[in-house]
Amino acid sequence: MTDTRTLLIVEDDPGLQRQLRWAYEGYEVVVAGDRAEALDAMRAHEPQVVTLDLGLPPDPDGTGEGLATLAEILALKPDCKVIVASGHGARESALAAIAGGAWDFYQKPIDIDQLGLIVARAFHVHALETENRRLATRGGAGEGLGGLVTAAPEMLKVTRTIERVAPADITVMLLGASGTGKEVLARGLHDTSRRRAKPFVAINCAAIPETLLESELFGHEKGAFTGAVKTTPGKIEQADGGTLFLDEIGDVPLALQVKLLRFLQERVIERVGGRRAIPVDVRIVCATHQDVDAMVADGRFREDLYYRLAEIVVRIPTLAERSGDAVLLARHFVQRHARAAGSAVSGLSADAVAAVEAWGWPGNVRELENRTKRAVIMAEGKRVTAADLDLAAPADALPINLRAAREATDRVTIRRALAQSEGNISGTARLLGVSRPTLYDLLKSYDLHA
Numbered sequence: 001m002t003d004t005r006t007l008l009i010v011e012d013d014p015g016l017q018r019q020l021r022w023a024y025e026g027y028e029v030v031v032a033g034d035r036a037e038a039l040d041a042m043r044a045h046e047p048q049v050v051t052l053d054l055g056l057p058p059d060p061d062g063t064g065e066g067l068a069t070l071a072e073i074l075a076l077k078p079d080c081k082v083i084v085a086s087g088h089g090a091r092e093s094a095l096a097a098i099a100g101g102a103w104d105f106y107q108k109p110i111d112i113d114q115l116g117l118i119v120a121r122a123f124h125v126h127a128l129e130t131e132n133r134r135l136a137t138r139g140g141a142g143e144g145l146g147g148l149v150t151a152a153p154e155m156l157k158v159t160r161t162i163e164r165v166a167p168a169d170i171t172v173m174l175l176g177a178s179g180t181g182k183e184v185l186a187r188g189l190h191d192t193s194r195r196r197a198k199p200f201v202a203i204n205c206a207a208i209p210e211t212l213l214e215s216e217l218f219g220h221e222k223g224a225f226t227g228a229v230k231t232t233p234g235k236i237e238q239a240d241g242g243t244l245f246l247d248e249i250g251d252v253p254l255a256l257q258v259k260l261l262r263f264l265q266e267r268v269i270e271r272v273g274g275r276r277a278i279p280v281d282v283r284i285v286c287a288t289h290q291d292v293d294a295m296v297a298d299g300r301f302r303e304d305l306y307y308r309l310a311e312i313v314v315r316i317p318t319l320a321e322r323s324g325d326a327v328l329l330a331r332h333f334v335q336r337h338a339r340a341a342g343s344a345v346s347g348l349s350a351d352a353v354a355a356v357e358a359w360g361w362p363g364n365v366r367e368l369e370n371r372t373k374r375a376v377i378m379a380e381g382k383r384v385t386a387a388d389l390d391l392a393a394p395a396d397a398l399p400i401n402l403r404a405a406r407e408a409t410d411r412v413t414i415r416r417a418l419a420q421s422e423g424n425i426s427g428t429a430r431l432l433g434v435s436r437p438t439l440y441d442l443l444k445s446y447d448l449h450a
């Protein structure tokens, strides 16, 4: 971990190199003359900000070499802010550079003061972004709507939509893969609506045999069929005044779809075996992991019912599509399950974080929850490891440089030693063969806690 602000200047003109090297105060300035030197400097110095001349040898009059250098810099260090200098065909090359991930551009000839302002702003933005990432991975984001945990912009957009539609009595259809949190969102919607004091009733239409689904939904009168020993209100009636969540709506058979449609049009139900029309006031939220559009197209789902149910359609991203959420949720579940199990496990090891980030999460949040629950029981140390989560270590990509590799190893080793000595500093220092002050320095610089 370094707090040094390092600026890499990629410029092939020796005169300009000299001028720029001494132009800025407060940064460690490194200069490179071509692509190879620039990449070496990236690995050696890890600059936060780069100024890049697009006209580099062997193509000093074009932009090809500069753009290729830009791509390689960003592949090594995606958070790096690259400011490109364009001389020739300024507009087109600037646009190409921005499309290629450059943060900003300026036009040659260079105005040192103006460029200085752009560079200073780039450092400022980089520092802010780093801090935000640090807070997010520390678990800075809290629980929101219905106990939902997220810090991902993709998911925050969904929760904002839910909050916006909650007060109106419109029907909402949630589309998303299994385990993405459709029921959590439906409950969140109910809790935010004016119906919150009334019941929230959920029914999974796929989990109930077709023959029983009708009476589950609409209820039945005593003697309506063999085994109907007493009159029983259905889920729709139970939800009166509140919200009915129809999960896996795509699994409702066509015959029952007709009855559901009639209820939505007339807002009255008839129990199985009954003759009385009973008025019911419910708000319907439904969900499915199936492609309802395709089901409507080939006649497996009634189009008229679809339009009644889907006044608003909300698509829920998979866990893999929510940037940063897998680690955030893993931390959340580890804490929750550890508390519930009375376990001393308090977090994730570095290899667990890497494995959670690399995993594709085909079973979404439910899979993550199940794995962390099991891992909390399996964990031997204070932190859950990748092995506890039963996740293979991610493929070995070469880290940016030896220093980064050492830091990763240091972190893992320090965490293990801390776990073994149960957070005792003297014990950990002894295990690691370093003095207490050295250990304190390491903990501070790696932002680790005993």
Ligand SMILES: Nc1ncnc2c1ncn2[C@@H]1O[C@H](COP(=O)(O)OP(=O)(O)OP(=O)(O)O)[C@@H](O)[C@H]1O
Pocket: 147, 148, 149, 150, 176, 177, 178, 179, 180, 181, 182, 183, 184, 185, 247, 289, 329, 365, 366, 369
């Ligand atoms: N963002 C989240 N924050 C906290 N817990 C979550 C989140 N998303 C899902 N969960 C938890 O994950 C589990 C699965 O969520 P949920 O049942 O809502 O998914 P679903 O999409 O309705 O799944 P299915 O379609 O299989 O019924 C639940 O235990 C839920 O509490």
